[in-house]
Amino acid sequence: MFKEFAKGLSITLKHLLPGNSTTVEYPKQKLKMSPRFRGLHRLVPTQTREKCVACYLCPTVCPAKCITVESTENEQGEKYPKVYKIDLLRCIFCGYCVEACPVEALEMSDTYELANFKREDFTFEKERLLR
Amino acid sequence: MVNLTIDGKEVKVSKTATIYEAAKEAGVHIPVLCYAKKLLPYGACRVCLVEVEQMKGRLIPSCTTPVTEGMVVTTMTDEIRKVRKTVLEFLLVNHVVECPVCDKGGECDLQDLSYEYEVVSNRFEGEKFDLPTDEINPLIERNMNRCVLCGKCVRVCDEVVGYGSYSFINRGFETKIATAFDRGLNCEFCGQCVSMCPVGAILPRPFKFKARPWQLKEVNSVCGYCGNGCTVTLGTKDNEVQTIRFNDKTGVNDGNLCIRGRFGYSYVNSDKRLTSPLIRKDGDLVEASWEEALRRITDEFRAAGSASGFISGARLTNEEFFLLKNLAKAVGTGNLDHSGGECYKGLTEGLQETLGIKASTATFPQGEKADAILAIRTDFYETHPVFGMVVNQAVRRNEAQLTVIGDKQGKLTRMPHARTLLHKPGLEVNVINAICHVLLDDGLVKTEGLEGLDTFKKALADYSPDAVAAATGVDADAIKQTAKELATAENAAILLAYGLPYTANSKALGLAAANLSLLIGAAGRSGSGLYLCGEKSNSQGAIDLQVLPSEGALGVAEMLSSAAEGKLNALYVVGEDMLVSYPGKTLVEKALDKTGFVVVQDLFLSETARKADVVLPAASFAEKNGTFTNAERRIQRLHAAITSPGEAKTDFAIFQALLSGFGESAPATETEAFTKLAAETAGYEMVSLDMIGDQGYVWGSDILAPETRNLVAVEGGTQLDARFQLVTGSALYHSGTTSLHAKGPMAVVSEPYIEFGREDAAELKVVEGDTVKLKAAGGEIVAKAKVDRRLPKGVLFAPYHFATLGLNRIYSGQTAIAVDVSK
Numbered sequence: 001m002f003k004e005f006a007k008g009l010s011i012t013l014k015h016l017l018p019g020n021s022t023t024v025e026y027p028k029q030k031l032k033m034s035p036r037f038r039g040l041h042r043l044v045p046t047q048t049r050e051k052c053v054a055c056y057l058c059p060t061v062c063p064a065k066c067i068t069v070e071s072t073e074n075e076q077g078e079k080y081p082k083v084y085k086i087d088l089l090r091c092i093f094c095g096y097c098v099e100a101c102p103v104e105a106l107e108m109s110d111t112y113e114l115a116n117f118k119r120e121d122f123t124f125e126k127e128r129l130l131r
Numbered sequence: 132m133v134n135l136t137i138d139g140k141e142v143k144v145s146k147t148a149t150i151y152e153a154a155k156e157a158g159v160h161i162p163v164l165c166y167a168k169k170l171l172p173y174g175a176c177r178v179c180l181v182e183v184e185q186m187k188g189r190l191i192p193s194c195t196t197p198v199t200e201g202m203v204v205t206t207m208t209d210e211i212r213k214v215r216k217t218v219l220e221f222l223l224v225n226h227v228v229e230c231p232v233c234d235k236g237g238e239c240d241l242q243d244l245s246y247e248y249e250v251v252s253n254r255f256e257g258e259k260f261d262l263p264t265d266e267i268n269p270l271i272e273r274n275m276n277r278c279v280l281c282g283k284c285v286r287v288c289d290e291v292v293g294y295g296s297y298s299f300i301n302r303g304f305e306t307k308i309a310t311a312f313d314r315g316l317n318c319e320f321c322g323q324c325v326s327m328c329p330v331g332a333i334l335p336r337p338f339k340f341k342a343r344p345w346q347l348k349e350v351n352s353v354c355g356y357c358g359n360g361c362t363v364t365l366g367t368k369d370n371e372v373q374t375i376r377f378n379d380k381t382g383v384n385d386g387n388l389c390i391r392g393r394f395g396y397s398y399v400n401s402d403k404r405l406t407s408p409l410i411r412k413d414g415d416l417v418e419a420s421w422e423e424a425l426r427r428i429t430d431e432f433r434a435a436g437s438a439s440g441f442i443s444g445a446r447l448t449n450e451e452f453f454l455l456k457n458l459a460k461a462v463g464t465g466n467l468d469h470s471g472g473e474c475y476k477g478l479t480e481g482l483q484e485t486l487g488i489k490a491s492t493a494t495f496p497q498g499e500k501a502d503a504i505l506a507i508r509t510d511f512y513e514t515h516p517v518f519g520m521v522v523n524q525a526v527r528r529n530e531a532q533l534t535v536i537g538d539k540q541g542k543l544t545r546m547p548h549a550r551t552l553l554h555k556p557g558l559e560v561n562v563i564n565a566i567c568h569v570l571l572d573d574g575l576v577k578t579e580g581l582e583g584l585d586t587f588k589k590a591l592a593d594y595s596p597d598a599v600a601a602a603t604g605v606d607a608d609a610i611k612q613t614a615k616e617l618a619t620a621e622n623a624a625i626l627l628a629y630g631l632p633y634t635a636n637s638k639a640l641g642l643a644a645a646n647l648s649l650l651i652g653a654a655g656r657s658g659s660g661l662y663l664c665g666e667k668s669n670s671q672g673a674i675d676l677q678v679l680p681s682e683g684a685l686g687v688a689e690m691l692s693s694a695a696e697g698k699l700n701a702l703y704v705v706g707e708d709m710l711v712s713y714p715g716k717t718l719v720e721k722a723l724d725k726t727g728f729v730v731v732q733d734l735f736l737s738e739t740a741r742k743a744d745v746v747l748p749a750a751s752f753a754e755k756n757g758t759f760t761n762a763e764r765r766i767q768r769l770h771a772a773i774t775s776p777g778e779a780k781t782d783f784a785i786f787q788a789l790l791s792g793f794g795e796s797a798p799a800t801e802t803e804a805f806t807k808l809a810a811e812t813a814g815y816e817m818v819s820l821d822m823i824g825d826q827g828y829v830w831g832s833d834i835l836a837p838e839t840r841n842l843v844a845v846e847g848g849t850q851l852d853a854r855f856q857l858v859t860g861s862a863l864y865h866s867g868t869t870s871l872h873a874k875g876p877m878a879v880v881s882e883p884y885i886e887f888g889r890e891d892a893a894e895l896k897v898v899e900g901d902t903v904k905l906k907a908a909g910g911e912i913v914a915k916a917k918v919d920r921r922l923p924k925g926v927l928f929a930p931y932h933f934a935t936l937g938l939n940r941i942y943s944g945q946t947a948i949a950v951d952v953s954k
Binding site: 053054055056057060071072073077078079102103 | 231232236266339340341342343345346
């Protein structure tokens, strides 16, 4: 029994040695997020416009009802989102919106530092999402 | 009846049914793309293939195959699934897959089927369609790249509407749906094709990219335009009516609508709607509170007492009419009338004298089975397009003989083997009298039980077909032929529309139509009928509820003339733009000026409202609960779909507030009001709100038997002796003055016009678009010319809807106006 106890303790002690720590000194040091991480949304732009065609699938699938889309016609007669808004205070980062998007116009980036001072700042309009 | 088995279920259906219809009855679902209930079977899409035991070896299209005795049908096997999937794959070879931007996405039959049959890949390759889209017309968006060639649009336009805009052109892979010479759509814009299209090839443009089908809340209500009483299913979102949804399950119209019903809803959302009460202070109308406005009205009307008057439009609900009547009673005046008093008072009086009733005797669905139809006035299609479609189906499906008595050609006269008794303006009654003359002279009809026959016969002596032919220009043989057909028809229908632009001869016309219907026995006979179709959505309700002057009191015309003499101290106008739509503008103007206190209750700041002392903002049909009674006596329920803008209130709420201002009790809800009004309205006694189902409730049952059978002699009109005669009426795209605030109708006909026949146009050297001036006694009107083939020589036409035309400066209710034309 003692043998096992020593073994376990040695692992713990090993982690205390420099260079073996799994925690990082945030915010000085930041982790690289996995590609599947679900952070802040991003609307994918094309050369001339946003890729989004305002099909309303993301607000429809959203369980938190945090996405607002208003579609209209642009000068070329194409459908585009006049308004695209995500209320991050309601968002649960489930990623259904990305999954629902038929044109891959929506992604979730690795940005997770989303704290802010005012409530209004949590509403991400189209311009802030198009990066 | 035929017995058959579908998927193990025993079914008994009529022998004319198809397998698809039998399956539907048995509750077995068979997918379809090209089938529609109201269209003839076609068999274009091959999605509905099924297996029939007795016809083994191939699959059978269920929508075109009639049932036979003992048939054993299987609707789903592995083979059927495979074949249906292949059919879908074929369709998707050329079909552009742009579901994310297609407004049909979410309710698209092809999308649903592709999902159901898991068509995720395609074994076939081909070029996607790349055809130009039809961007010319303002209302109907056609994108033929999405078309699956089911032909529903072609068929509905031909079979139901009778317009025939579309056709298949080219062959094989190149086949597409196109209009004449592939020029783009230019039609009635009824949008029937929009409602039929199973995919996103034909879509309503006003709804383009507005919302997704699943976001819309659907509310069934009754169209607020004409007396046809079509069910409109409002698709609402964000407290706005976004579009009209297809619905063939509720109501009497079988999903059919006209341009006004389908595209004329947008006035409801207009930002020009009144949102707050206005009171005139120092000469200007300024916003005020409801309390102030209502107090002012109560004070003024209390002071005016019996020297006040109430004039109402015919687009209020029955419940509101009931309160209005009570309000007039509370004020202590009998001067109450609706637009009917102006335009068709005579008509109802005429009917009362002869038949003893004041309503249509049959219902619309019976019209479809008629063998002989007599339409009085060609404008019938313009005022009641959806009933016009019923007539079209009677003519096309049942080979009914349609005869039109009219002073011009029109949609009805162009129907297959339609006969037109084209007479000079104002002589309708003469032609009807001639028909009666033939009926009696040739002994074509039984006359037992008809009173007043002898005097009637005597009075008709002058109306022999030949004499009338000479006077009216109608062919005498055609009159005789019509009389013969009407007399021998098993089911005969006589159609008569009335409305504000048809004020002339209204009593004579009512009498004549009733006489004729008595002679041929159409009134009260099952399957036949006399149809009296009001211009406004609740014209019939206003007649039923007797929104009419009480004994010795003033009707609209008298109210206006006594107001013009300064004898009325207060006038209350509800939902009516009298200055624009009533005949005799000068009189109306004077009446409004001379009356001490005028209240106008309306949706918009109309010309009449601009002259008022207090303007109250009211609610549209989409914001109301209540009932309308349509032209066939069908009581149907309205359901509020949105809330009124700003402080606007329903007419019901306004009348309630005013009644309590007068210390009277008012029903608290529309339901309570209906119970009360039903108790005191003839014909409504037995009706309760829960009897009014999806199809409404027809009071007096499907066939309303006449109470009396009096023949009343009626004198014909006289011909106006002038080279150019202007007649007025309704334009197909508009209804009253309300549709002028709706984007749809305005996109098609946005300005007034004066219509010329080709002959006259050539003689006067007028071409389409020229500005012409018509001079008549009382003033002149100026508008752009429209050249058409509708009008006979010497007859001009101008629609009455437009304020800018000022037609009622020269029109004061006459049958035709003598005019001088100059450019």
